[in-house]
Amino acid sequence: MAKIIGAIEVDVEKCKGCGVCIPACPTDVILLAKNVNGKGYHYAYMEKPEACIGCTNCAVVCPDGVISVYKVKMAN
Amino acid sequence: MDIKEIIKPENLVYQKTKLMTDAPLSYCPGCGHGTAHRITMEVVEEMGIWEDTIGVAPVGCSVLAYDFMNIDMTQAAHGRAPAVATGIKRTWPEKFVFTYQGDGDLAAIGGNETLHACNRGENIVIIFVNNGIYGMTGGQMAPTTLPGMKSSTSPYGRDIATMGHPLKMTELIAQLPGTYFVTRQAVHTPAAVRKAKKAIRIAFETQREKKGLAFVEIVSNCNSGWKMNPVDANNWMVDNMFPYFPLGDIKVNGELIK
Amino acid sequence: MSEVKLMKGNEAVAEAAILAGVDAYFGYPITPQSEVIEYLMVERPEDRTGMVVLQAESEIAAINMVYGAAGTGKRVMTSSSSPGVSLKQEGISYIAGSELPCVIVNVVRGGPGLGTIQPSQADYFQSTKGGGHGDYRLLVLAPASVQEMADFVDLAFDLAFKYRNPVMILSDGVIGQMMEKITLPAQKPRLSNEEIIERYGDWATTGKPSTRERNIITSLELDPYRQETHNHKLQAKYKKMEENEVRFEAINCEDADYVIVAYGSSARISQKTMQLARAKGHKVGLFRLISLFPFPKNELNKLADTVKGFLAVEMSAGQMIEDVRLAVNGKKPAEHYGRFGGVVHSPEEVLIALEQKIIGG
Incomplete structure (x- = not known):
């Protein structure tokens, strides 16, 4: 059975830390960082990267379009 | 598997459309404008019409929409976007023309231009972002502010007796024979965004087929104006805005949905 | 081939617009200039040259239709009379601020307020000193005959495109309503879309090809220093008009x-x-x-x-x-x-x- 592994890449400096992506994630991957970016925002990051399924929900709902989504199918 | 092995160009499944510029959006964190901009540009990209699309930006929070959308755009005087779009479309009927307007722009100061562009059945798309408040000027009452809702010019809540009712512009213009597709959407969840994008696609297809005016309302949040954090604002919107401004299609293929 | 005709001043403006190869007219009826749009509607310029004529819902909408179309490099005009021109001032300020060419005809009547439908020249200040908000000028031409009502349309468009500035033809109820024998010019062809893109592609919003950056029509500049620079540019343009366009x-x-x-x-x-x-x-x-x-x-x-x-x-x-x-x-x-x-x-x-x-x- 193929397993899908995903990952997101956040444009940290453009993220405004609104957190809209957090409830959008079905596998609770995302949290806001304790650190801040250059604008002082607590940016989104993958707290549980292993749970990401690359569904794109976070990127679709991100108002600032700062999330890119990647996905690979693992045959095992 | 290492993340670095996943984050490779060949594995990319979603990124911001190239029709959005790299300028940081001037909107507050969590504001729906950014999403509404992006899905509009995604539709234009997917239809392959960006070289033939001309946008009209309003006055309001989205006045700088032309900084973010990587297409030719004209910035209109407050409320006049439908007239500006009419001028463009009538002289370039083969181009795709859309306006992007907020509730103050479209439903208050531009009420007349909106009504008449709709009534003439101009072959344009109107994207109408309704967040029930004036965002740019600092949270004043809008024509769509809910009964009892506080704003800086209704500090004790909107009093219907003296301030009038929230205006359901979308239902109003759906009554006009010139409108062909009228819908109300939202962009607060992934499912809502995908639905809203489909609606915008139908709107641009309506224009391609020269069927009449296509009108997409997007009920959105204004966490700054509502004085909430972005996630709470979205929840408040679901609980309070949606009952007054219910989501869904209002007119499809020129027929009102019963 | 020129043609001699007996016409009203208002009709002459309308016919001259068709003959000048104007792309669109957007207007709203008001006495004493309603003959302009009436004449155009009868003449069906859509059939003659492809010129668009639309009766807008208001003077405000009409001038903003002009703004939209002018921003795409088309030759567009509107006409009105004093109270209607007051309504257009917001749009004219935007057109001046974003440096778009267009022609506005004002067949002046008495004011202030609703005033009277009789002739007047009391819109001189409004026409020559700006009219709307901000530091700007219109190029203003004053016809004194029906012949000039016709002749100034083409001249006004030449000047509007030369300076990318709105040009006003400031007439009055006498000239608009009087009939005289005039000689009409030959038909000028309208520019094709390709010609417009070639001539005005560096600024007009005709759709962004991959070969250029996007064009933006706007009068907004949040940075006051850049807005001041833009104002200097406008003033330099007005100075050039003062040097070259005195008639x-x-x-x-x-x-x-x-x-x-x-x-x-x-x-x-x-x-x-x-x-x-x-x-x-x-x-x-x-x-x-x-x-x-x-x-x-x-x-x-x-x-x-x-x-x-x-x-x-x-x-x-x-x-x-x-x-x-x-x-x-x-x-x-x-x-x-x-x-x-x-x-x-x-x-x-x-x-x-x-x-x-x-x-x-």
């Missing part, structure tokens, strides 16, 4: 002791006054303004060296007189005469004023 007609001014300064229908009336005065032995000349902005200030100042006095004749309580006095700069007396509020002065009334205020004084 006037000096009749019998060479030997004149006294000169009447007038434009539009007041110039027609004053020409008769000049004849009456000459018959009485007064050496009177007529300095007819054709461009109101730019104002022929150098020419009037020079004239002040050789004449004894000026009478500014206009159907207003005294607006153009201020520019006449600025031009004459105290060298010689300059007085005002005019009936207003919709009343048209007679040549005899002007003569009496000339004798009392200038010659006799």
